[in-house]
Amino acid sequence: MGTVSDLTFLKTFASNDAAKITKYVNMFLNAAGPSLAQMKEQVAASDWKSLKTSAHSLKSQLKYMGVASGVELAYAIESGAGEGQNLDQIPGLLEKLEIVVNTASEELKAELSAL
Secondary structure, eight states: OOOOOOTHHHHHHTTTOHHHHHHHHHHHHHHHHHHHHHHHHHHHTTOHHHHHHHHHHHHHHHHHTTOHHHHHHHHHHHHHHHHTOSGGGHHHHHHHHHHHHHHHHHHHHHHHHHO
């Protein structure tokens, strides 16, 4: 898969302050797993309105971590759920998103230990 995260934006946003970078990365690491679990529950319940909101929120977090492929997947889930279109594709998109988020999380943990 290659590297999925890129902290260039976050480093600029945090003025290369290691403490701030660590804070934001830890916020992402603590929120991403529960967000994905919540999204799975929303898919299982066909709660498309809530799923749209959850995907939008996770998309923003992924942007800060420079996870472009995750942003694209979250956007596809958000727009599909919001428009009620391609709903049958959402579970597969969510599986792919989970793989990307897990990969990004491992990369980000490694980045933190290198700060």
